[in-house]
Amino acid sequence: MSSSGKCPFMHGSITTTEKSVTDWWPNALNLDILHQHDTKTNPLGQDFNYQEELKKLDVEALKKDLHDFMTDSQDWWPADWGHYGGLMIRMAWHSAGSYRLADGRGGGGAGNIRFAPLNSWPDNVSLDKAKRLLWPIKKKYGNKVSWADLIILAGTMAYESMGLKTYGFAFGREDIWHPEKDVYWGAEKEWLAPSDERYDNVEAPETMENPLAAVQMGLIYVNPEGVNGKQDPLKTAKQVRETFKRMAMNDEETVALTAGGHTVGKTHGNGDASILGPDPEAADVEAQGLGWANPTKTGKGKYTVTSGLEGAWTTHPTKWDNGFFEMLFNHEWESRKSPAGANQWEPINIKEEDKPVDVEDLTTRHNPMMTDADMAMKMDPIYREISLKFMNDFDAFSDAFARAWFKLTHRDMGPKDRWFGPDVPQEDLIWQDPVPKGNYDYDVDAVKAKIAASGLSISELVSTAWDSARTYRGSDFRGGTNGARIRLEPQKSWKGNEPERLQKVLTVLEPIAEEFKISVADAIVLAGNVGVEKAIKNAGMNITVPFAPGRGDASQEMTDVESFESLEPFADAFRNWQKADYVVSSEEMLLDRAQLMGLTAPEMTVLIGGMRAMGTNYGGSKHGIFTENEGALTPDFFVNLTDMIYDWKPSENGTYNIVNRKTGEQKYTATRVDLVFGSNAILRAYAEVYAQDDNKEKFVNDFVAAWTKVMNANRFDI
Known part of the structure; x- marks a missing residue:
């Protein structure tokens, strides 16, 4: 065969994961999540200290620049009504709103919305433009403010510029430089797959698969058109309640956030969503990281298409007021289709002067609209009671929203020792897990x-x-x-x-x-x-x-x-304990726990070996105690695991027997998480290091270093 025209490179070896190890062997244990934010990916270098950079930041100047930016509309992506507030709030919200309580993953604390998959989620259409609009400010302040901080601050300043008295703001979110591979967003293989796929019973929202919180792949919260796109505010209310609960919000916070988020800005669906170009990750190089190109007329401004719903919620969408509740309760609503064909609710009878004006032509007015989740605030008995209270007490609503917004945007930042800036509130809030200062000086x-x-x-x-x-x-x-x-x-x-x-x-x-x-x-x-x-x-x-x-x-x-x-842990392989049998393997649960604790693969390995040697197994179990000298910090776990004198045989109860190959005598017992350090090629390589005759002292020193790291993991005061 002629080689003419053949590509000289191996297809897929550089830019894709095709034919990777896990493609060839899907059940292989993938340790990548333990090293996903390796320092080699960080362009700022190992010596960069964001807390030190923050000390150089002129916070008031940055806030002023953001206030000025809100009304500095750019022709390439004009602001609705000349104010970018709604867009900046949506970006901050969708950055922070991916947080879920079950595993603490997601959220705006690392600027992950800059990368796939979040930057290309269907629910994040047009947020590529929001980030690009902020670039001149990021460029100006450079390393003194992270993208993660700037995105959340932009949303907060947007509310402030529209009249809300905000509760406060804390800097301290440090950027990542690579997508987070450890976050499980769901098993679906397509965007916006029916929500039934992540529920045992979609009619019972509490049956949603853990640790997920959003109802469909590619959504931040719930489907704005209703459960699986079918309008039913009472059914939607149940999904809203479960989703917000999983995102650490109670009913009052849920109402405040829903209403406050929809007091300003609008939805965009004035066109055909099916003809939008590819998302940012799929777009070609000339798009320069932007996606969803819209060929309809100008493709922007009044012709923007994002969610597919079309319209503002309130009469004055650039003003912080009580317009959401007044609009919701002072009108009757009926189901209609947006120009993009999405299901939404519109008022049956409304005065012309109560309609919001067009985003470009301020002499033209359009019907407001409500999502199914908005209607749930009126239809669900509990949400309705809270909504009416807020409608009749604007100050209470404003305070509740300001606090809920602060919680939403700071929930994943940890204790106050990690927070920085002049606007950090003095009040200690229970969701911050406050801890009093201790005694530093004693014998x-x-x-x-x-x-x-x-x-x-x-x-x-x-x-x-x-x-x-x-x-x-x-x-x-x-x-x-x-x-x-x-x-x-x-x-x-x-x-x-x-x-x-x-x-x-x-x-x-x-x-x-x-x-x-x-x-x-x-x-x-x-x-x-x-x-x-x-x-x-x-x-x-x-x-x-x-x-x-x-x-x-x-x-x-x-x-x-x-x-x-x-x-509460479901399993702790370090103490060879598992609460029950799970679909996920024990070794995968080990990786999940190790990653949450911030451990590298070598640290995880040495800790397992040391904990076994000291006999710390749950309930005194002897699984994995590969030593005759229990209670001594020796590398015997690795020495005996790698010794070919032994054979490893499954037992009837799901554990393993370690027997002498020559005599057949049973010497030890083990679990899967013990044997994976001998079966997985990478982990075995680490195990062999500690099994070497010349590394006994290295084993102890490495264990002590890893142990100390774990003991000090939440000491942000040192």
Whole structure:
């Protein structure tokens, strides 16, 4: 065959994932999520410190520039009514609104909306233009403000410019530079697939698959046309309630956000959505990152097509007022089609002067419209009662919305120690998981000596500290050791925390904490460190585990019990425990937990080996305890896992027996998460490092470093 005209490169090897390892072997364990934000992807370099850059930011100048920008309409993408407020609010909302409580993922805290899939979701049509409009301001302030902060601030300043007294704003969101691969957005293979696909029963919204919150692939919240596009406000109300609950909002916050979000701006559907060009990720190079090109007339302004619905909600869409409730309750509504063919609600009888004017021709007026979710605020009995209260008390509505908007846009930022700027509110809010400051100055060695002499075992000391720390999730910076919430509800009753063992340890540690005037949180971490140091001595070495004092103790009143329930682990492979059998494999659950805790694959590996060696398994299980010297921090787990003297055989109860190949004698037992460190090629490579004869000290040092990282994960004050 002639080679003429053949491409000299391997197709798919650079720009696509075709024929990747996971394409050839779909069931292979993919460790990429543990290293998705490797420093090599960050153009700012390892020494870049965003908190230091923020100190150089002229906040007032930035806010003024954003205020001025709102009414500086650009010809290439003109502002509705000469004001970009609605567009900026939608971008900020859709950036923050992807957050879900179940795993803390999503949200606006990292600027992820800049990348696929979010930048090309059907629900985010035209937000590519919103970001591009902000570019001159980002260019001006450079590294002193992240995209993540700027996007949320733009939405907040939009409300302020239209008359809302905002609750506050905090900087501190650091940009990522690569799409987040760890976020599971759903199993659907097409955009806007029927919502039935993510429910056991679409009539029962609580049956939606966890950790999902939005009702369809490619939507931020619910379908504005109704459940699966069929109008029924009462059915939609049920989906709204479940979705907002999963996004950490109660009924009052839901009404405030729905009404406040639709007090300003408009929907766009004056054209044929089917003829829009490809989304930003699919568009060719000449589009320069913009998508959804609209060939209808000007394709912008009054001819813009985004959701397909068409119209404003209120008479004055660039003004913060009570117009949403007045419009909703002062008119009767009927179902109609937008020019794009979308289902929407329009008033049956409305005075001409009550209609909003055209976005370009201010002498022409058009009917307002409502989505099915808007009508739910009127039809659902609970939402209706709240809506009427707000309609009759504009100040209460404004305050409720300002607070709910602040929560929406800051929910995934973690504790106040991560926040920056002159507009950070002084008030401590329960959803911030507040923790009082602790004692930084005391005799650490004296406390350790008291704990060491307490009679608690290595396993009890280490397991309690680990259980306190493992709740941390870097997705929204919640959980962790600071606050010692393991001694409060709901954590003290979680099955995975072994309540009886936990109470035994706390009964010993709490008097010690009181004696030395330190927090129980510090005492728990010190106890874990004492246990690790004892195990190191048992292995024939003498290494001190680093410790940073200053943790505080939260109270039960500072703890939102319902919110913290989402932090309960379903499994903890580090202690070889799983609450039940799941569709997802044990090793995949291990990766999910490790990623939430911010661990790399090598850190995950060394922690597993060390925890097994110290005998910290849940309930004293012996699975994976591949050592004759339990309680000593040795690399025996890896030594014996990689020793070909053994054979590994499945047992009837789903575990595995490790037997001597020559004698047939059973030596150890194991779970899947034990054996994956020998079966997966990458993890085996790490295991072999620690099994080497010359790496015993490296194993201990690496374990101590990883352990300390976990213990300090939520210490944003150091």
